[in-house]
Amino acid sequence: MMKYFTLTLLLFICISAFGQFQPNYDESRVPDYELPELLKSEEYGKIKSVKDWEAKRRPEILALFADQMYGKIPDVPYSLDFEVQKEDIPILSGKALLKEVLITVSTVNGSLPFSLMIITPNTQGPHPCFMTINFYGNHTLLDDQNITITKAWVNNNKDFGISDNKATEVTRGVRSYRWDIESIINRGYALASIYYGEIDPDYDDGFQNGLHPLFYADGQKNPQPEEWGSIGAWAFGMSRSMDYLVTDPSIDAKKVAVMGHSRLGKTSLWAGVNDQRFALVISNDSGCGGAALSRRAYGETVGRINTAFPHWFNDNFTQYNENEPALPIDQHMLLALVAPRALYVASAVDDRWADPKGEFLSTYHTNPVYKLYGEKSINDPQMPAVDQPKMVGKTGYHVRTGGHNVTDYDWEQYMNFADKVFK
Numbered sequence: 001m002m003k004y005f006t007l008t009l010l011l012f013i014c015i016s017a018f019g020q021f022q023p024n025y026d027e028s029r030v031p032d033y034e035l036p037e038l039l040k041s042e043e044y045g046k047i048k049s050v051k052d053w054e055a056k057r058r059p060e061i062l063a064l065f066a067d068q069m070y071g072k073i074p075d076v077p078y079s080l081d082f083e084v085q086k087e088d089i090p091i092l093s094g095k096a097l098l099k100e101v102l103i104t105v106s107t108v109n110g111s112l113p114f115s116l117m118i119i120t121p122n123t124q125g126p127h128p129c130f131m132t133i134n135f136y137g138n139h140t141l142l143d144d145q146n147i148t149i150t151k152a153w154v155n156n157n158k159d160f161g162i163s164d165n166k167a168t169e170v171t172r173g174v175r176s177y178r179w180d181i182e183s184i185i186n187r188g189y190a191l192a193s194i195y196y197g198e199i200d201p202d203y204d205d206g207f208q209n210g211l212h213p214l215f216y217a218d219g220q221k222n223p224q225p226e227e228w229g230s231i232g233a234w235a236f237g238m239s240r241s242m243d244y245l246v247t248d249p250s251i252d253a254k255k256v257a258v259m260g261h262s263r264l265g266k267t268s269l270w271a272g273v274n275d276q277r278f279a280l281v282i283s284n285d286s287g288c289g290g291a292a293l294s295r296r297a298y299g300e301t302v303g304r305i306n307t308a309f310p311h312w313f314n315d316n317f318t319q320y321n322e323n324e325p326a327l328p329i330d331q332h333m334l335l336a337l338v339a340p341r342a343l344y345v346a347s348a349v350d351d352r353w354a355d356p357k358g359e360f361l362s363t364y365h366t367n368p369v370y371k372l373y374g375e376k377s378i379n380d381p382q383m384p385a386v387d388q389p390k391m392v393g394k395t396g397y398h399v400r401t402g403g404h405n406v407t408d409y410d411w412e413q414y415m416n417f418a419d420k421v422f423k
């Protein structure tokens with residue numbers, strides 16, 4: 001009897017949490033919506049100058065995203081230590097050099113180390129660089145014995161032979177299809193990457209592991225409703241990596257692009273808006289909570305993402321479950337915080353869950369802020385055709401053939417755009 005009751009209860013929880021969610025993929029059923037204005041605020045009225053944008057409206061919008069969505073970093077002092085563990089190791093038949101730097105973040109509560117892998121062309125630097133974050137460990141980006149295998153938690157994955165949340169030798173290079181490292185090197189770029197699981201394992205454990213406990217006040221057990229979730233912590237890891245990159249003479253620190261895919265595309269956007277040292281911000285298929293407009297509620301919605309992944313955003317964000325019109329922000333405002341720096345957003349036509357049109361529209365709607373800076377950017381509301389990248393001044397967008405992934409085609413566009421904006 002008890003068993004039957006437990007099973008029924010479990011079934012009920014599953015159905016109410018996931019089963020009833022039917023994503024909308026019908027454009028005619030996208031609700032009418034009005035986006036919050038970029039250049040107008042209740043407190044400051046109309047914003048007419050770069051000075052007012054930078055002093056008033058930009059900080060106001062940034063604070064709303066921190067407070068209502070990604071979460072604030074607790075105000076706890078921390079120190080950083082960089083230990084170069086490997087250096088100048090020839091890889092890719094000598095075409096490139098591998099470096100590994102152990103970055104350790106310490107607070108009064110303890111320390112967290114994570115490994116930054118840097119692959120540079122074996123030519124005279126400094127090199128422009130893609131600063132990235134990955135899903136299964138640095139060693140999965142390239143099949144090379146020199147790359148250290150992560151000891152941190154990893155997601156189980158049958159295809160990769162991971163069943164006990166541990167990475168092994170067999171996982172070397174399993175994700176190399178997403179990282180066109182040879183072309184990146186051939187075109188003169190460096191690639192830097194960190195593994196997100198070393199910063200905060202991607203499951204809901206009430207923030208007992210990873211970076212968060214380092215930042216708890218005395219007696220604190222969980223982040224406050226306005227404090228950071230996992231995306232905030234992963235983004236922090238990208239910025240601490242940038243702290244190292246700016247000291248590395250082989251990297252051109254003025255030409256570093258921050259890039260991520262999917263949940264890590266949401267992360268690269270959040271890192272890129274907070275850390276203005278990133279000269280180019282790239283979102284690959286980041287979707288809901290990333291580049292896609294929340295108010296369209298097309299594909300994944302705020303309610304669904306907060307239910308399936310309660311640890312990604314802060315608790316304040318759950319107020320907007322099934323209530324997107326109440327959001328004081330929308331994702332075009334996040335993208336606009338990148339201005340006047342360069343922004344590239346990529347979608348995939350079959351990745352309807354991430355709402356390609358919503359990702360494009362949000363890119364397009366950043367235009368008023370670029371205009372304020374006197375910079376050109378995409379200013380045509382018509383979404384580009386599939387496989388027809390559009391790069392106008394400081395913004396770029398493409399929707400490519402295929403599904404949710406990072407392909408060589410995506411990388412080619414990122415490098416074409418970086419060539420243009422980094423000049």
Ligand code: GCU
Pocket residue numbers: 261262263264285286287288300305308353
């Ligand atoms: C899920 C999630 C998305 C996310 C994606 C990913 O599909 O719903 O929001 O972008 O995972 O990170 O792969």
